[in-house]
Protein backbone atom coordinates (compact mmCIF):
# COMPACT_ATOMS: atom_id res chain seq x y z
CA UNK A 1 0.00 0.00 0.00
CA UNK A 2 1.12 3.53 -0.71
CA UNK A 3 2.14 5.95 2.01
CA UNK A 4 -1.06 7.88 1.42
CA UNK A 5 -3.24 4.88 2.18
CA UNK A 6 -1.27 4.19 5.37
CA UNK A 7 -1.69 7.80 6.44
CA UNK A 8 -5.47 7.71 6.23
CA UNK A 9 -5.31 4.53 8.30
CA UNK A 10 -8.09 2.01 8.43
CA UNK A 11 -10.60 4.61 7.33
CA UNK A 12 -9.22 5.10 3.78
CA UNK A 13 -11.93 3.09 1.98
CA UNK A 14 -14.69 4.56 4.07
CA UNK A 15 -13.45 8.12 3.48
CA UNK A 16 -13.50 7.61 -0.28
CA UNK A 17 -16.99 6.15 -0.09
CA UNK A 18 -18.33 8.95 2.12
CA UNK A 19 -16.85 11.63 -0.14
CA UNK A 20 -18.45 9.99 -3.19
CA UNK A 21 -21.83 9.77 -1.46
CA UNK A 22 -21.77 13.46 -0.58
CA UNK A 23 -20.66 14.25 -4.14
CA UNK A 24 -23.50 12.31 -5.75
CA UNK A 25 -25.27 13.55 -8.91
CA UNK A 26 -27.99 16.15 -8.43
CA UNK A 27 -27.21 16.65 -4.75
CA UNK A 28 -25.26 19.05 -2.55
CA UNK A 29 -24.76 20.15 1.03
CA UNK A 30 -27.06 22.10 3.33
CA UNK A 31 -24.80 24.18 5.58
CA UNK A 32 -26.77 24.59 8.81
CA UNK A 33 -23.79 24.86 11.14
CA UNK A 34 -24.32 28.40 12.36
CA UNK A 35 -22.53 28.81 15.66
CA UNK A 36 -24.78 30.10 18.44
CA UNK A 37 -23.72 33.70 17.83
CA UNK A 38 -24.57 33.49 14.11
CA UNK A 39 -27.79 31.59 14.79
CA UNK A 40 -28.71 34.48 17.09
CA UNK A 41 -28.35 36.97 14.24
CA UNK A 42 -30.51 34.84 11.95
CA UNK A 43 -33.21 34.42 14.60
CA UNK A 44 -33.11 38.14 15.45
CA UNK A 45 -33.87 38.89 11.78
CA UNK A 46 -37.30 37.27 12.28
CA UNK A 47 -37.80 38.70 15.77
CA UNK A 48 -36.97 35.55 17.75
CA UNK A 49 -34.81 35.16 20.81
CA UNK A 50 -31.62 33.12 20.54
CA UNK A 51 -32.72 30.24 22.80
CA UNK A 52 -31.89 26.56 22.44
CA UNK A 53 -35.61 25.87 21.94
CA UNK A 54 -35.83 28.29 19.00
CA UNK A 55 -32.68 26.88 17.39
CA UNK A 56 -34.10 23.37 17.85
CA UNK A 57 -37.47 24.34 16.32
CA UNK A 58 -35.80 25.86 13.27
CA UNK A 59 -33.41 22.98 12.72
CA UNK A 60 -36.21 20.45 13.18
CA UNK A 61 -38.05 22.23 10.37
CA UNK A 62 -35.00 21.98 8.10
CA UNK A 63 -34.02 18.35 8.61
CA UNK A 64 -37.56 16.99 8.49
CA UNK A 65 -38.61 18.61 5.20
CA UNK A 66 -40.11 15.61 3.35
CA UNK A 67 -37.92 14.29 0.56
CA UNK A 68 -35.02 16.65 1.32
CA UNK A 69 -32.57 13.83 0.63
CA UNK A 70 -33.47 13.90 -3.06
CA UNK A 71 -31.52 17.14 -3.36
CA UNK A 72 -29.31 17.22 -0.27
CA UNK A 73 -26.55 14.65 0.27
CA UNK A 74 -24.98 16.09 3.42
CA UNK A 75 -25.89 18.49 6.22
CA UNK A 76 -23.25 20.36 8.23
CA UNK A 77 -24.26 20.69 11.87
CA UNK A 78 -23.03 22.79 14.77
CA UNK A 79 -22.01 20.68 17.79
CA UNK A 80 -25.23 21.48 19.64
CA UNK A 81 -27.31 20.01 16.80
CA UNK A 82 -25.21 16.85 16.51
CA UNK A 83 -26.27 15.96 20.05
CA UNK A 84 -29.79 17.40 19.78
CA UNK A 85 -33.22 15.87 19.17
CA UNK A 86 -36.06 17.25 17.10
CA UNK A 87 -38.99 18.89 18.87
CA UNK A 88 -40.75 15.52 18.82
CA UNK A 89 -37.83 13.70 20.42
CA UNK A 90 -36.03 11.97 17.50
CA UNK A 91 -32.28 12.33 17.28
CA UNK A 92 -31.51 14.84 14.53
CA UNK A 93 -28.71 12.60 13.26
CA UNK A 94 -31.21 9.73 12.86
CA UNK A 95 -33.65 11.93 10.95
CA UNK A 96 -30.87 12.86 8.53
CA UNK A 97 -29.78 9.26 8.00
CA UNK A 98 -33.41 8.24 7.33
CA UNK A 99 -33.51 10.99 4.70
CA UNK A 100 -30.34 9.53 3.14
CA UNK A 101 -28.37 12.62 4.17
CA UNK A 102 -24.85 12.24 5.59
CA UNK A 103 -24.41 14.16 8.89
CA UNK A 104 -21.40 16.46 9.04
CA UNK A 105 -19.93 18.60 11.80
CA UNK A 106 -18.28 22.02 12.00
CA UNK A 107 -15.07 21.42 13.93
CA UNK A 108 -13.30 24.78 13.79
CA UNK A 109 -13.51 27.08 16.80
CA UNK A 110 -13.89 30.27 14.84
CA UNK A 111 -11.77 33.22 13.77
CA UNK A 112 -9.53 35.43 15.90
CA UNK A 113 -7.13 38.27 14.99
CA UNK A 114 -3.84 37.14 13.44
CA UNK A 115 -1.25 39.11 15.36
CA UNK A 116 1.52 40.44 13.10
CA UNK A 117 -0.68 40.55 10.01
CA UNK A 118 -2.53 43.37 8.28
CA UNK A 119 -5.63 43.17 10.51
CA UNK A 120 -6.35 39.66 9.21
CA UNK A 121 -7.59 36.60 11.04
CA UNK A 122 -6.80 32.97 11.62
CA UNK A 123 -8.92 30.00 12.54
CA UNK A 124 -8.63 28.19 15.88
CA UNK A 125 -9.48 24.61 16.76
CA UNK A 126 -6.52 22.25 16.34
CA UNK A 127 -6.02 21.67 20.08
CA UNK A 128 -7.94 18.56 21.10
CA UNK A 129 -9.18 18.04 17.54
CA UNK A 130 -8.22 14.35 17.41
CA UNK A 131 -10.35 13.45 20.42
CA UNK A 132 -13.21 15.71 19.30
CA UNK A 133 -13.34 14.20 15.81
CA UNK A 134 -13.25 10.67 17.29
CA UNK A 135 -16.22 11.56 19.51
CA UNK A 136 -18.13 13.13 16.60
CA UNK A 137 -17.64 9.97 14.56
CA UNK A 138 -19.11 7.94 17.45
CA UNK A 139 -22.06 10.33 17.44
CA UNK A 140 -22.72 9.66 13.75
CA UNK A 141 -20.83 12.40 11.91
CA UNK A 142 -19.04 11.24 8.75
CA UNK A 143 -17.59 14.48 7.45
CA UNK A 144 -16.19 17.66 8.96
CA UNK A 145 -15.87 21.31 8.07
CA UNK A 146 -13.28 23.96 8.89
CA UNK A 147 -13.82 27.47 7.58
CA UNK A 148 -11.03 29.96 7.52
CA UNK A 149 -11.10 33.26 5.67
CA UNK A 150 -8.82 35.31 3.46
CA UNK A 151 -9.45 39.03 3.01
CA UNK A 152 -8.47 40.70 -0.28
CA UNK A 153 -8.67 44.36 0.85
CA UNK A 154 -6.44 43.59 3.86
CA UNK A 155 -3.76 41.96 1.77
CA UNK A 156 -3.85 39.08 1.85
CA UNK A 157 -0.47 38.93 3.56
CA UNK A 158 1.81 35.95 2.89
CA UNK A 159 1.53 35.16 6.61
CA UNK A 160 -2.28 35.00 6.54
CA UNK A 161 -2.33 32.77 3.47
CA UNK A 162 0.26 30.40 4.91
CA UNK A 163 -1.53 30.19 8.25
CA UNK A 164 -4.88 29.52 6.54
CA UNK A 165 -3.40 26.78 4.36
CA UNK A 166 -1.43 25.11 7.14
CA UNK A 167 -4.40 25.10 9.52
CA UNK A 168 -6.63 23.54 6.87
CA UNK A 169 -4.04 20.87 6.11
CA UNK A 170 -3.50 19.87 9.77
CA UNK A 171 -7.26 19.76 10.31
CA UNK A 172 -7.73 17.63 7.17
CA UNK A 173 -5.11 15.08 8.24
CA UNK A 174 -6.54 14.78 11.76
CA UNK A 175 -10.12 14.45 10.50
CA UNK A 176 -9.18 11.68 8.06
CA UNK A 177 -7.30 9.87 10.79
CA UNK A 178 -10.57 9.73 12.74
CA UNK A 179 -12.86 8.72 9.87
CA UNK A 180 -14.27 12.12 8.91
CA UNK A 181 -14.03 13.46 5.35
CA UNK A 182 -12.66 16.99 5.73
CA UNK A 183 -14.31 19.82 3.83
CA UNK A 184 -11.51 22.26 3.09
CA UNK A 185 -12.88 25.82 3.14
CA UNK A 186 -10.62 28.82 2.67
CA UNK A 187 -13.30 31.43 2.08
CA UNK A 188 -12.05 34.38 0.06
CA UNK A 189 -14.34 37.09 1.35
CA UNK A 190 -16.47 39.11 -1.06
CA UNK A 191 -15.55 42.38 0.69
CA UNK A 192 -13.67 44.90 -1.41
CA UNK A 193 -13.69 47.06 -4.53
CA UNK A 194 -11.33 44.83 -6.53
CA UNK A 195 -12.13 43.38 -9.94
CA UNK A 196 -12.60 39.73 -10.86
CA UNK A 197 -8.98 39.43 -12.09
CA UNK A 198 -7.71 40.31 -8.63
CA UNK A 199 -9.94 37.66 -7.02
CA UNK A 200 -8.66 35.14 -9.53
CA UNK A 201 -5.04 36.03 -8.72
CA UNK A 202 -5.59 35.71 -4.95
CA UNK A 203 -7.54 32.46 -5.32
CA UNK A 204 -4.72 30.92 -7.37
CA UNK A 205 -2.23 31.79 -4.64
CA UNK A 206 -4.46 30.48 -1.85
CA UNK A 207 -5.27 27.15 -3.53
CA UNK A 208 -1.66 26.55 -4.54
CA UNK A 209 -0.63 26.88 -0.94
CA UNK A 210 -3.55 24.83 0.40
CA UNK A 211 -2.66 21.90 -1.87
CA UNK A 212 1.02 22.21 -1.09
CA UNK A 213 0.33 21.72 2.62
CA UNK A 214 -2.38 19.09 2.08
CA UNK A 215 0.21 17.04 0.21
CA UNK A 216 2.89 17.72 2.82
CA UNK A 217 0.50 16.41 5.49
CA UNK A 218 -0.18 13.22 3.49
CA UNK A 219 -3.86 13.93 3.14
CA UNK A 220 -5.71 11.46 0.91
CA UNK A 221 -7.09 13.65 -1.90
CA UNK A 222 -9.78 11.11 -2.85
CA UNK A 223 -11.17 11.49 0.67
CA UNK A 224 -11.60 15.28 0.89
CA UNK A 225 -14.16 17.78 -0.37
CA UNK A 226 -13.51 21.43 -1.16
CA UNK A 227 -15.62 24.41 -0.31
CA UNK A 228 -14.29 27.34 -2.35
CA UNK A 229 -15.65 30.80 -2.98
CA UNK A 230 -16.67 31.44 -6.56
CA UNK A 231 -14.42 33.85 -8.44
CA UNK A 232 -16.37 37.13 -8.63
CA UNK A 233 -15.57 40.85 -8.46
CA UNK A 234 -15.48 42.34 -4.93
CA UNK A 235 -18.91 43.16 -3.55
CA UNK A 236 -18.14 46.92 -3.67
CA UNK A 237 -16.64 46.81 -7.15
CA UNK A 238 -18.37 48.82 -9.88
CA UNK A 239 -17.94 45.77 -12.08
CA UNK A 240 -20.67 43.09 -12.11
CA UNK A 241 -20.07 39.64 -13.55
CA UNK A 242 -22.56 37.50 -15.42
CA UNK A 243 -23.00 33.84 -14.42
CA UNK A 244 -21.03 32.94 -17.56
CA UNK A 245 -18.07 35.11 -16.49
CA UNK A 246 -18.15 33.74 -12.94
CA UNK A 247 -18.23 30.21 -14.33
CA UNK A 248 -15.36 30.88 -16.76
CA UNK A 249 -13.04 32.34 -14.13
CA UNK A 250 -13.97 29.82 -11.46
CA UNK A 251 -13.55 26.79 -13.71
CA UNK A 252 -10.24 28.15 -14.97
CA UNK A 253 -9.09 28.40 -11.36
CA UNK A 254 -10.22 24.87 -10.56
CA UNK A 255 -8.55 23.41 -13.65
CA UNK A 256 -5.26 25.11 -12.79
CA UNK A 257 -5.19 24.24 -9.14
CA UNK A 258 -7.39 21.25 -8.20
CA UNK A 259 -6.29 17.66 -8.95
CA UNK A 260 -8.97 15.47 -10.50
CA UNK A 261 -8.49 12.98 -7.63
CA UNK A 262 -10.64 15.33 -5.51
CA UNK A 263 -14.22 14.05 -5.84
CA UNK A 264 -16.28 17.12 -5.06
CA UNK A 265 -16.20 20.90 -5.20
CA UNK A 266 -19.01 22.22 -2.99
CA UNK A 267 -19.21 26.00 -3.33
CA UNK A 268 -20.17 28.44 -0.58
CA UNK A 269 -22.56 31.27 -1.44
CA UNK A 270 -20.72 33.99 0.50
CA UNK A 271 -23.47 36.64 0.39
CA UNK A 272 -24.79 36.07 -3.13
CA UNK A 273 -28.58 36.08 -3.46
CA UNK A 274 -30.29 32.71 -3.58
CA UNK A 275 -30.99 33.05 -7.31
CA UNK A 276 -27.48 34.30 -8.14
CA UNK A 277 -25.83 31.38 -6.32
CA UNK A 278 -28.03 28.94 -8.25
CA UNK A 279 -27.43 30.65 -11.61
CA UNK A 280 -23.67 30.64 -11.12
CA UNK A 281 -23.64 26.96 -10.20
CA UNK A 282 -25.81 26.16 -13.20
CA UNK A 283 -23.40 28.00 -15.51
CA UNK A 284 -20.51 25.90 -14.18
CA UNK A 285 -22.34 22.71 -15.03
CA UNK A 286 -23.04 23.39 -18.70
CA UNK A 287 -20.30 20.99 -19.72
CA UNK A 288 -18.77 17.99 -17.94
CA UNK A 289 -16.19 18.66 -15.22
CA UNK A 290 -13.55 16.31 -13.75
CA UNK A 291 -15.09 16.80 -10.31
CA UNK A 292 -18.67 16.92 -9.02
CA UNK A 293 -19.35 20.68 -8.99
CA UNK A 294 -22.06 21.46 -6.48
CA UNK A 295 -23.18 23.58 -3.54
CA UNK A 296 -22.69 23.85 0.20
CA UNK A 297 -24.80 26.91 0.84
CA UNK A 298 -26.02 28.33 4.12
CA UNK A 299 -27.59 31.72 3.42
CA UNK A 300 -28.41 30.93 -0.23
CA UNK A 301 -30.39 27.84 0.84
CA UNK A 302 -31.99 29.15 4.00
CA UNK A 303 -32.92 32.80 3.48
CA UNK A 304 -36.44 32.45 2.05
CA UNK A 305 -37.14 29.46 4.29
CA UNK A 306 -36.28 31.42 7.43
CA UNK A 307 -38.33 34.44 6.36
CA UNK A 308 -41.30 32.24 5.42
CA UNK A 309 -41.21 30.48 8.78
CA UNK A 310 -40.96 33.68 10.84
CA UNK A 311 -41.02 31.55 14.00
CA UNK A 312 -44.68 30.58 13.56
CA UNK A 313 -45.73 26.94 13.87
CA UNK A 314 -48.49 27.46 11.26
CA UNK A 315 -45.81 28.40 8.69
CA UNK A 316 -43.67 25.27 9.07
CA UNK A 317 -45.11 23.56 5.99
CA UNK A 318 -44.74 26.66 3.79
CA UNK A 319 -41.16 27.11 5.02
CA UNK A 320 -40.33 23.48 4.25
CA UNK A 321 -41.82 23.94 0.78
CA UNK A 322 -39.55 26.96 0.31
CA UNK A 323 -36.53 24.89 1.37
CA UNK A 324 -37.46 22.08 -1.02
CA UNK A 325 -37.96 24.56 -3.85
CA UNK A 326 -34.51 26.08 -3.26
CA UNK A 327 -32.82 22.71 -2.79
CA UNK A 328 -34.42 21.44 -6.00
CA UNK A 329 -33.29 24.55 -7.91
CA UNK A 330 -29.72 23.88 -6.80
CA UNK A 331 -30.04 20.19 -7.57
CA UNK A 332 -31.06 21.16 -11.13
CA UNK A 333 -28.13 23.59 -11.26
CA UNK A 334 -25.79 20.77 -10.26
CA UNK A 335 -27.06 18.95 -13.32
CA UNK A 336 -26.87 22.09 -15.47
CA UNK A 337 -30.65 22.12 -15.93
CA UNK A 338 -31.87 25.09 -13.88
CA UNK A 339 -34.35 27.35 -15.73
CA UNK A 340 -35.14 30.05 -13.15
CA UNK A 341 -38.83 29.21 -13.20
CA UNK A 342 -40.95 30.30 -10.21
CA UNK A 343 -38.34 32.44 -8.43
CA UNK A 344 -39.57 35.05 -5.93
CA UNK A 345 -38.39 38.61 -5.15
CA UNK A 346 -37.07 37.42 -1.77
CA UNK A 347 -34.80 34.91 -3.51
CA UNK A 348 -33.31 37.73 -5.60
CA UNK A 349 -32.25 39.76 -2.56
CA UNK A 350 -28.53 40.22 -2.15
CA UNK A 351 -27.42 38.67 1.18
CA UNK A 352 -24.00 40.28 1.42
CA UNK A 353 -23.29 42.33 4.56
CA UNK A 354 -20.13 44.44 4.47
CA UNK A 355 -17.48 43.58 7.03
CA UNK A 356 -19.73 40.89 8.45
CA UNK A 357 -17.90 38.70 10.91
CA UNK A 358 -19.58 35.47 11.90
Ligand code: 5MM
Nearest residue numbers: 031034035038268269270297298299358
Ligand atom coordinates in the same frame (compact mmCIF):
# COMPACT_ATOMS: atom_id res chain seq x y z
C1 5MM B 1 -23.64 28.59 8.46
O1 5MM B 1 -22.50 29.38 8.64
C2 5MM B 1 -21.31 28.62 8.78
C3 5MM B 1 -20.72 28.74 10.15
O2 5MM B 1 -20.44 30.07 10.46
P1 5MM B 1 -20.07 30.57 11.97
O3 5MM B 1 -19.39 29.54 12.74
O4 5MM B 1 -19.17 31.71 11.72
O5 5MM B 1 -21.35 30.94 12.62
C4 5MM B 1 -20.38 29.01 7.62
O6 5MM B 1 -19.13 28.44 7.78
C5 5MM B 1 -21.00 28.53 6.33
O7 5MM B 1 -21.13 27.15 6.35
C6 5MM B 1 -20.18 28.92 5.11
O8 5MM B 1 -19.61 30.17 5.24
C7 5MM B 1 -21.05 28.96 3.89
O9 5MM B 1 -22.13 29.78 4.13
P2 5MM B 1 -22.68 30.74 2.98
O10 5MM B 1 -23.79 31.50 3.67
O11 5MM B 1 -21.54 31.63 2.57
O12 5MM B 1 -23.17 29.86 1.86
